[in-house]
Amino acid sequence: MKLNKKFITSITFFLALFGLAAINISENYDEFDESLTGYFSSNPVGRTSLTDYVAQVNDFMNENVPFRYEFFDAYGYIQKLMFKKEFNNFTVVEAENGQLFYTYFTTGPNSTSKIASRMSRLAEAAEKTGAQTLYLMTPDKFEPGVTTFEVGMPYNYANETADQFLSQMDAYGVNTIDFRQLMAEEDMHSTDAFYNTDHHWKIETAFWAFTELAKILESDYQYDFKNIDYATNLENYNKLVYEDAYLGSMGRSVGQLYTSPEDISIIYPKFETNYFVYQQSGDVEETKEGPFEESMLSKEILLGNDGKYAATSDKYFTYLNGNPGIEQIQNFDNPDGPKVLFIKDSLIVPVAAFFAYGASQTTLVDRRYFEGNIEDIVAEGDYDYIFVTYSPLNLTEEFFPFYDNTEGVNDDAG
Structure with missing residues (x-):
């Protein structure tokens, strides 16, 4: 039998x-x-x-x-029934409050001496062109003292890595703005500031970061931001909330029966704006022109019907089409404003979109998809301000390929 x-x-x-x-x-x-x-x-x-x-x-x-996604959802639901808190060999873990996190096993902070010295050389090169350089430290979703994991879950030491790197920036004399500190001063917590199913901060948090950046630059770094009080007032913006419409990258890893889709907001100006936006990744080029909602927002992503699991439906990338290799924003309403460069990852994208109102030209470079030379961009761009900004998890050599072979400089210094 x-x-x-x-x-x-x-x-x-x-x-x-x-x-x-x-x-x-x-x-x-x-x-x-x-x-x-x-x-x-x-x-x-x-x-x-x-x-x-x-x-x-x-x-x-x-x-x-x-039925691929039906099977995927069923698998996630079974994991939920088993009270499992990790996926993909601990790549994605669930915290005690239900939020999802990217993490990995390690025993301490990443070494940041090489990338710190490269940043120092970038700042020196930028100074020769007349540009001020600032490092913008965006926050990690893991918040010490607030985020808690079950015993045995790995911790990636991202915040400790960020603290170490900022200390090295201070030693090199490179100016920094730490959004983690600004959030702490305003009693903002990652549980409210970040999406549950994604590693990105919420669009509302990005707007707050834009207002803080604009105010600090004007008060401490001689930045002339056009109509700053008006431009940083949320009451002068429309806010559309798409309920249960967003499943972030970590949510797509575990399935919507393990976690749940969440709300996402789209914020855009009520006042008149006029931009020209050029984007390039590899051989693909795209241009848009018009007000913020026409030139800065990708409605095909926001309103697309590819399904929640498609990367092309990631509504966070409604702003500036996510991460093209290079994009340039020309502000027709502020032709005499400063020229700025963001060397960045995806966390800062909506911040840069809002910030473009206060600049004549805003350039964004994502070294993961940019096939050119960032050193040439810095040397030839005639920028007034250069912002380098990577989240704590991205403080690795992969994101800092610039100025790595300068003759006579010890990359392990600092």
């Missing part, structure tokens, strides 16, 4: 497996046939290897498995 049960279970499993495979092939046959025909009929010179082609087909079939 036991043998029969095992046999029946095995047969049922394989029938289900092969049945799903047949459905998958049937659903994607036209695309597969077109791809196969195109591959073997194309010029063999420059053709990708058969191994790479098979890998590409495999990735395509996996991404288009019928």
Whole structure:
């Protein structure tokens, strides 16, 4: 009897497996046939290897498995029933308050001496062009003394890494603004300032950060910000709330039956604005022109119907289309304002979008997708202010490739 049960279970499993495979092939046959025909009929010179082609087909079939997201949601729900608090080998963990976090195992802060010395050299190069350089330390979602994990969950020491780096910046004489400190002074906490399902701060928090940045620059760094009191008043902005419309990157990793979609707001000016925006990533270029809501916001992302699990539906990237390699914003209403450069990751994107009102030209560079030389951008851009800004988790050499081979400089100094 036991043998029969095992046999029946095995047969049922394989029938289900092969049945799903047949459905998958049937659903994607036209695309597969077109791809196969195109591959073997194309010029063999420059053709990708058969191994790479098979890998590409495999990735395509996996991404288009019928009921893929239903299975994914079911898996997440089972993990929830099992009270599991980690996913993907502890890459994503759930805190005691239900928020999700990116983390990893480590024993202490990352070494930041190399990136600190590179920042120092960038500031020196910028000074020769007449630009002031500031490092903007955006906060990590993990808040010491507030965020708590179950025993055994890894801690990434991101805040300790940030503290160490800022201390080195001070030693090098590089000016900094620490948004973590500003949040503490206003009794703001990450539980309210960040999305539960994502590593980004909320759009409301980004707007607050924009107002703080504008005020500090004007009071301490001689920045002439146009109509600052009016531009930093939230009452002069529209706010649209999209309820249960946002599932962040960590939420997409665990499924919406493990966590829950949450609200996301879109904030844009009530007053008149007029911008020209140029964006480039690789060979892809795009331009937009008009008021803030037409030029700064990507409505195809905000209103897209690709589904909550599609990266193209990440509504945080409604602002400035997320992370193009380079983008330039021309403010037609402030032609005599300062020219600024943000060397950045995604956390600062909505902040920069709001901040562009106070500049004549705003340039954003994301070194992950920018194929040019950041050193050339600094040397040739004729900027008044250069802001380098990475969140604590991104304080790694990958994000600071600039000024790394300066002759006669010890990268381990500082």
